[in-house]
Amino acid sequence: MYLMLIRCATAADTASVADLIEGWRPDESYRMRTGRRTQRDPEWVAIANGKTLGWLEGRHEQPEIWKHLAEYANSPEGRRCSYIKEVFVSLEGRSLRGVGSALLAGFEEEARTYGNTLIVLNPDSSAPGLEEKLRIFYAKNGYYLPEPVDGFPKYLLAKKI
Secondary structure, three states: OOOEEEEEOOHHHHHHHHHHHOOOOHHHHHHHHHOOOOOOOOEEEEEEOOEEEEEEEEEEEEOOHHHHEHHHOOOOOOOOEEEEEEEEEOHHHHHHOOHHHHHHHHHHHHHHHOOOOEEEEOOOOOOOOHHHHHHHHHHHOOOEOOOEOOOOOOOOEEEEO
């Protein structure tokens, strides 16, 4: 049995997050280690048994992305939604099960405190076969593939919260 903690990342987490994403995003890992990150969205970490097993980067002030989804095209201006930029769970974290879902749940809860009712994400499908696995994972967590606005690529997933 393990106790998992989901919390906002702090500067003290930088090295462990850089280690976590080294094989997945080596350039980003390098920028973390050297303090050269230019864009820094809020981050969350999943920690169990003293180890960082997961990381989520996202923001709650994403005023425009919902316009790419047909079901929201007629929403009034000023609508805000949350956006998940990246999620990564280590192999060890994946074997424990629930790390990625816990990160999503923590982010979703915080999105509600901002008054947001929608979360949008774009699954990273850079590795062959990964896109389908990610769509299955996100579907299990309530995310769906909405119809895009005409002329916009069909790759954003959404969840009403």
